[in-house]
Amino acid sequence: MKTPTPVFIVCSPAGRVGKSLVARLLGDYFLISKRSFRGFDTDPHEPDFGARFPQESTVCDLATVQGQMALFDSLLVNDDVPKIIDLWHRSMDSFFALVDNTEFIAEAANIGVEPVFFFIADASTRSLDVAARLSARYPDLQMISVENAGAAPASREQLARYPASGIFKVGTLDPVLRHAIEDQDFSLSRFMLAPPASMSIVLRSSLRDWLARVFSQLRSFELRQALERAEHLG
Amino acid sequence: MKPTLIVIGADKGGVGKTTVARTMLNYFADNNVFARAFDTEFPRGTLHRFHPGITEVVDVAQTPDQMRILDTLNTAQVKVTVMDTRAGALTTSLHALREVGFLDAVKQGEYNFALFHILGPSIASLAEIAEIAPFVADANYFLVKNYVNDSTFFDWDPATSQSYFGKVRNAGEVTISKLNAMAYEQVELAGSSFSTFVANKTAAGEPAQHSFTLRGYVRTWQNRNAEEFNRIRLLDLVSGRN
Numbered sequence: 001m002k003t004p005t006p007v008f009i010v011c012s013p014a015g016r017v018g019k020s021l022v023a024r025l026l027g028d029y030f031l032i033s034k035r036s037f038r039g040f041d042t043d044p045h046e047p048d049f050g051a052r053f054p055q056e057s058t059v060c061d062l063a064t065v066q067g068q069m070a071l072f073d074s075l076l077v078n079d080d081v082p083k084i085i086d087l088w089h090r091s092m093d094s095f096f097a098l099v100d101n102t103e104f105i106a107e108a109a110n111i112g113v114e115p116v117f118f119f120i121a122d123a124s125t126r127s128l129d130v131a132a133r134l135s136a137r138y139p140d141l142q143m144i145s146v147e148n149a150g151a152a153p154a155s156r157e158q159l160a161r162y163p164a165s166g167i168f169k170v171g172t173l174d175p176v177l178r179h180a181i182e183d184q185d186f187s188l189s190r191f192m193l194a195p196p197a198s199m200s201i202v203l204r205s206s207l208r209d210w211l212a213r214v215f216s217q218l219r220s221f222e223l224r225q226a227l228e229r230a231e232h233l234g
Numbered sequence: 235m236k237p238t239l240i241v242i243g244a245d246k247g248g249v250g251k252t253t254v255a256r257t258m259l260n261y262f263a264d265n266n267v268f269a270r271a272f273d274t275e276f277p278r279g280t281l282h283r284f285h286p287g288i289t290e291v292v293d294v295a296q297t298p299d300q301m302r303i304l305d306t307l308n309t310a311q312v313k314v315t316v317m318d319t320r321a322g323a324l325t326t327s328l329h330a331l332r333e334v335g336f337l338d339a340v341k342q343g344e345y346n347f348a349l350f351h352i353l354g355p356s357i358a359s360l361a362e363i364a365e366i367a368p369f370v371a372d373a374n375y376f377l378v379k380n381y382v383n384d385s386t387f388f389d390w391d392p393a394t395s396q397s398y399f400g401k402v403r404n405a406g407e408v409t410i411s412k413l414n415a416m417a418y419e420q421v422e423l424a425g426s427s428f429s430t431f432v433a434n435k436t437a438a439g440e441p442a443q444h445s446f447t448l449r450g451y452v453r454t455w456q457n458r459n460a461e462e463f464n465r466i467r468l469l470d471l472v473s474g475r476n
Contacts, residue, residue: 065416069447076446102450 004114011087012120017152020048023086031189043088078112122152135163237307238346247321249354250380255318269314348374417451
């Protein structure tokens with residue numbers, strides 16, 4: 001059987017919790033492993049994720065039918081190119097209304113496309129409610145709970161309440177480094193493949209460390225998926 | 235099973251009669267009810283374009299064509315006949331049906347007869363209701379509010395509309411909701427039925443490349459219409475269960 005093509009839906013009902021960062025990490029993960037991906041940014045006003053990967057991504061305004069078509073029609077292709085959606089919190093409702101009205105989940109299952117949620121957990125009850133509702137409404141989809149200690153700090157008890165088939169931890173970054181990677185021209189994958197010599201060795205090693213921890217989780221997520229799909233012996 | 239004649243019409247043009255006829259034909263097909271259709275937009279029928287296999291174009295003003303519709307109601311294998319009357323022809327068609335004794339035969343219980351009267355957004359439509367009302371004492375009369383092409387019914391004063399609607403006893407109401415304009419346009423361009431579009435096929439039955447998003451819009455809209463037809467028990471009506 002052909003491996004399904006993943007569609008990563010990075011979402012949260014809250015703003016500024018690191019959706020674009022997580023989408024970016026996913027994108028750079030595929031780039032450093034010498035694979036391509038297709039990205040979609042549904043924030044038509046400040047498409048941070050879209051602007052970072054102009055080659056790979058499209059900005060889709062879900063308020064227009066053209067934008068809806070640009071997103072949904074491109075997602076439903078089983079071409080082994082992973083898709084990453086940076087779902088703007090203000091377009092979240094219209095996105096899921098479309099998912100339901102177009103029977104997207106059923107169609108995706110039909111053609112071998114596998115949506116996976118990357119839900120950014122935070123300390124608010126609202127986000128927890130939305131996560132619980134999503135996981136109840138789409139029980140067959142995987143929901144990875146993202147613990148982004150830097151932008152969305154929450155206590156261990158709060159995080160434990162989130163429905164999750166897996167956890168993706170993004171550690172805190174030193175403010176200097178955070179500032180450095182926020183630069184529009186700073187590419188994480190390029191940094192991993194060829195660290196700029198102009199950067200201080202201290203910063204370089206701590207960023208490398210941080211990224212290695214992020215990417216190894218994504219790698220193990222992929223491996224686990226592959227193992228689960230593997231035929232059993234005997 | 236008694237033969238059924240369903241007349242879809244309005245005396246105003248551009249209120250979406252054919253759209254309602256199309257979605258109804260799809261509904262029958264989805265529920266395994268064989269139906270045939272007559273398009274009175276002589277000589278070039280729009281309904282015929284979307285449902286060529288089951289649609290004949292007729293001129294209701296001509297006796298031979300009236301015979302083609304009515305005389306075959308009993309003999310045809312297909313027991314459900316949908317007639318899409320062209321703009322302005324509803325009253326005359328109903329006159330004709332009365333003249334040839336069809337309405338009396340309905341009264342005798344020989345046929346099922348239902349009238350779907352598509353309402354436009356203006357008061358002219360309400361005046362039509364008063365005109366149509368005398369014909370439909372024994373018919374299943376449905377007033378269809380058709381929002382598919384952006385009609386607004388806001389300019390209906392509640393008191394006026396009440397006085398008109400009050401004239402028609404037992405009239406049912408059907409609402410056809412709005413279909414996304416771009417989706418509607420793509421189906422027009424494809425020249426296929428709504429169901430064929432949703433199934434991602436061309437009019438000729440070949441695989442097509444229609445947008446998933448637009449197909450989703452059409453499917454949701456079709457489902458909503460089917461709910462409306464279920465609600466008024468259209469299937470019971472054509473099978474004579476009441």
